[in-house]
Amino acid sequence: MCKAPFEGHGQGLYQGERGDMRDDNFSRQLRASGQLVNVTLERVLASQRMPDEVRAVLRYTLESPGKRVRSVLVLWCCELLCGRVNRDAEIAAAALEMVHTYSLVHDDLPAMDNDDLRRGLPSCHKAFDEATAILGGDALLTLAFEILASRIGEAPVAVRLIRQLAEDAGANGMIAGQLADLEAERVAGSEALLEYIHTNKTAKMFRCAAAMGGICGGGEDSEVARLCEYGLKVGLGFQIADDMLDVSAGSKELGKTAGKDARAAKCTYPSVFGMEASRRCAEKLADEAVGILEPFGAKAENLRRLAKALLNRAR
């Protein structure tokens, strides 16, 4: 079902940190890992029992050409700790991608960010209708927990993954950030507020990805905690880069409506601190993320490259 990952959009990632690495080893592995996420999503969706009408909605949302950054992070953190991407990590990556996708589907609704365009295609509520987008998002969120409960090898691992995902995506994580983000359109931005919103809305899902990968890789608690720190930094930097792109890029490059943050008076780093300070902040976060990986040595090279690439991507 799925198109090649990053096809059409998100190609900036391939440029790596110097913008000239489209075909190097890092880029090839990024592409291959994204493709593995897509194949897993396709296999899971094809094998779950559900009416064709529901499957069509979920397929539409999941096969749009997303960057798969968070789910690749699951795979790579597992590989870092146990030397390979195991079956649990594939399922965890698919579950995380489902939760990320549900959040986009609901976020695009008219009552929320009201965006007709997502990943270069009509948003779910434009391709279908609002009720279907609400229910489709609900179905994706539910399915994420279902596959963790039914397809992870050992029950204690499944329970840890579900707890991590629910905590980071829920009332004290992503949802808290989204509510604060909507609320912030009515107040003056501050650094503390920005950090709160970015941490919850975005960075906790990156932390979650790193933690889930670490859990699947059988890591020690201290190793998983280190990966969580890395994930938080990368997620914060990613959001700043994303907000900078909203200012500098066009809708075609973004795959979603550009310039919306300013029109909605969103509280973002560029709007509060300007572009140059935002760039410095993103770079600092990438450096810190790379520093956190130091104890893992050479085998963390892809994660180092990912931190840099995400913050320096053309989009």
Added chain:
Amino acid sequence: MCKAPFEGHGQGLYQGERGDMRDDNFSRQLRASGQLVNVTLERVLASQRMPDEVRAVLRYTLESPGKRVRSVLVLWCCELLCGRVNRDAEIAAAALEMVHTYSLVHDDLPAMDNDDLRRGLPSCHKAFDEATAILGGDALLTLAFEILASRIGEAPVAVRLIRQLAEDAGANGMIAGQLADLEAERVAGSEALLEYIHTNKTAKMFRCAAAMGGICGGGEDSEVARLCEYGLKVGLGFQIADDMLDVSAGSKELGKTAGKDARAAKCTYPSVFGMEASRRCAEKLADEAVGILEPFGAKAENLRRLAKALLNRAR
């Protein structure tokens, strides 16, 4: 936080099958079990970490005076199999109530059933706004899985409960039924379509409640399967009774807008077969549900009474 269960609305349940049992043993136990669900919800909500703004939304939705029928079913099915309501059943009941409540919050949205009134109070999107209702529903759904993953004693039990809840509430359960229900407003109703909608939209959550209770009670697979059969029948009958009430009762009695099904050209038993045939069908389902409980003997008396009371309630 929570009001006395059934307060204000749902009092018809206390009338039992002959309408005169407000103070008998069954009614007292029903009230006590509903109160236990409320206390558990309150305790869980108070002890979960989340911003006050999010807690206020979840509190508003969870403390509205619902009937707690599904969650009481969890408690009673556990008690049937192991002789008492254990801690796992309390958590499972709270999780099920959260999922039921999220489904009401999203169902009331303007893009769905567009109802301003729920359980006698302004719907979540009227008390707050649409974005908050979408996110609040998402938070409830996520929290249900979080408490199952973090508060159930044994990981294998937690995983079974999560799988059951996700299956029955998800893309091949409640959500499939809700999508079909919306779609059915555009087509002529048939018995097969009605049964499909009712089974998925309503009965699977009753089945889920019975199964979760059975799992918490440590039941044999055959016992849990029997409780599932009972739950499905009770759920189907409950939906028919609900649709009959939409025709015969006023908004004040219902706690939600009355007569909406007919105006929305909803596909319901009364609209397709008329009130008298609907009543006969609901009674037949209650009798079948009672019959399924036969092997459990006298200790299933409350579940028998519940089947009858739900179908004969004034609302």
